Amino acid sequence: MEIGRKVKERALSIGFEEVAVSVSSSNSVMVKFANSEPSVVQNWASLEINVYVAKNQRILGTSAPVSSLEDAYKILENLYNMHSRLPPSMLYAPLPEPGKPSPLQGLVDKKLVEAVSDPSGISEAVVEAVNRYKIDYFAGMLQVSHDKKALVTSKSAELQEESTYIKMYIRAFAGEGSGQWSLGSRRLDIRRIEEVAETAADFAYRSRAQEDVPPGRYNILLSPMVAGNLLNYVAEMALAHSVLMGSSIFMNKQPGDRVASEVFTLEDAPNLVELPGSTSFDDEGVPTYNKPIIEKGVLKTLLHNTKTATKFGAKTTGNAGLVFPRLWALNVPRGDYKFEELLEEMKNGLIVTNNWYTRLQNYVEGTFSTITRDAIFIVKDGEIAGAARKLRIADSFPRLLQNIVALGDTPYDMYWWEVDVPTRTPYLLVKDLGTSKHTA
Numbered sequence: 001m002e003i004g005r006k007v008k009e010r011a012l013s014i015g016f017e018e019v020a021v022s023v024s025s026s027n028s029v030m031v032k033f034a035n036s037e038p039s040v041v042q043n044w045a046s047l048e049i050n051v052y053v054a055k056n057q058r059i060l061g062t063s064a065p066v067s068s069l070e071d072a073y074k075i076l077e078n079l080y081n082m083h084s085r086l087p088p089s090m091l092y093a094p095l096p097e098p099g100k101p102s103p104l105q106g107l108v109d110k111k112l113v114e115a116v117s118d119p120s121g122i123s124e125a126v127v128e129a130v131n132r133y134k135i136d137y138f139a140g141m142l143q144v145s146h147d148k149k150a151l152v153t154s155k156s157a158e159l160q161e162e163s164t165y166i167k168m169y170i171r172a173f174a175g176e177g178s179g180q181w182s183l184g185s186r187r188l189d190i191r192r193i194e195e196v197a198e199t200a201a202d203f204a205y206r207s208r209a210q211e212d213v214p215p216g217r218y219n220i221l222l223s224p225m226v227a228g229n230l231l232n233y234v235a236e237m238a239l240a241h242s243v244l245m246g247s248s249i250f251m252n253k254q255p256g257d258r259v260a261s262e263v264f265t266l267e268d269a270p271n272l273v274e275l276p277g278s279t280s281f282d283d284e285g286v287p288t289y290n291k292p293i294i295e296k297g298v299l300k301t302l303l304h305n306t307k308t309a310t311k312f313g314a315k316t317t318g319n320a321g322l323v324f325p326r327l328w329a330l331n332v333p334r335g336d337y338k339f340e341e342l343l344e345e346m347k348n349g350l351i352v353t354n355n356w357y358t359r360l361q362n363y364v365e366g367t368f369s370t371i372t373r374d375a376i377f378i379v380k381d382g383e384i385a386g387a388a389r390k391l392r393i394a395d396s397f398p399r400l401l402q403n404i405v406a407l408g409d410t411p412y413d414m415y416w417w418e419v420d421v422p423t424r425t426p427y428l429l430v431k432d433l434g435t436s437k438h439t440a
Helices: 002-013 069-083 110-117 120-130 190-206 224-237 240-244 306-312 339-346 397-402
Strands: 018-034 037-055 058-065 137-153 158-174 177-185 217-222 266-268 291-295 349-352 355-362 367-372 376-380 383-388 392-396 404-407 412-416 419-425 428-436
Touching (some): 002 037, 002 069, 018 110, 018 120, 037 069, 037 120, 058 069, 110 137, 120 137, 158 190, 158 412, 177 190, 177 224, 177 419, 217 224, 224 266, 224 355, 224 367, 224 397, 224 412, 224 419, 339 404, 339 428, 392 397, 397 404
Parallel strands (some): 217 349
Antiparallel strands (some): 018 137, 037 058, 137 158, 158 177, 217 428, 392 428, 404 428, 412 419
16 A cells, blocks of 8 residues: 555656556465476565556556566656657546445455465365376366555545455366366365366366267357356457457447347356455446346446446446456356256257367457367267367357357356456356367
8 A cells, every 4th residue: 555655646746647556466376287296386476566647638557567666666757758659548537536345355265375375285185186086197287376455546545455366277188088177266165176176087087088070060068167268258348448449249239239148147246255356446446346247138238447438428337457447257147957957958969168279250240269178078868978079169159149048057166377357157058059170
């Protein structure tokens, strides 16, 4: 907080009219697994400053690690030397008056604070759980962090928050097969850690003998790993600046338009305290709140900061980043299908457990492709009948959203490099989804 105050005062003293300073510190440990055992343990501490400044409706912002106040002051001087060369921003709007966010309870888990100093208990639980299965080897990583942040603005906002989280994934290998699972949480639950390891190992073991399946249209059950990745893209398209920049499937849609199946809801969930990313205030000091982006298939809102809200004639939704709106955490409310019932509903198709390299060919139409990774299970007559080799899912987000027919009754918290925004989601059953060969 004191660093933020001093940086704010320096920014005002050199001539800026508006300032928002977010200062964050993090103590973290990362354990990397290779060849079925912990291979590297890294500890680090960081201090980062995020600065927003404005003068004559010219906006600048930057984020950088700092080791002293002098580092921060140099950043301000560089920004001031640049500002006169910029045109006034089409998105300029004054910083809002400070809100009064209610502190979120449960953002800090003392067990995770202790694990930053000694992650051995978590590492041992991973190794023991994976080795319950007949696999060849496994790899992966887990990261535990203890974070603090403070926000100071020229509108007299002074807010602070403390939190912890664990982020992990495990990838296991058996014969021709492999499997991966992930977890992101603000709390340490050893049983959930073990479930990540067990799921990855189980997928690998059951997919160790694979067969080719022809590309075409299939009923596909998307695991939470895959759903989390794809829904990150959908949610990013609901950020107001994505619409302004022409990179959104919602460009030609209005709140109230149907954009998905009526069984599907997607929420921006900054107050879902179990998920990393949860917070009580945004980067403008506005209180955050949970809200549907899509509710029962209907587009409910775009996500705004005060600048895009002014441009759209709307209100901020508590999603301010430094300059553009941002996502905090995502939630897909669970359905009422047990896993076996999802397979019965599918009848015939594929279960895709993981993916990567998602790429969009046309942002407005939402056409995309993504490569399947790790276990793919073949379903025949409502039962798993084997494992398939790699495919590419190639379709469009509007079609995928419209073709969701059922949701599982168990939510999972996903967070790894392909699910950059922590996401809680069940399994999603999508009918008639397109696939192609994974290589040209």
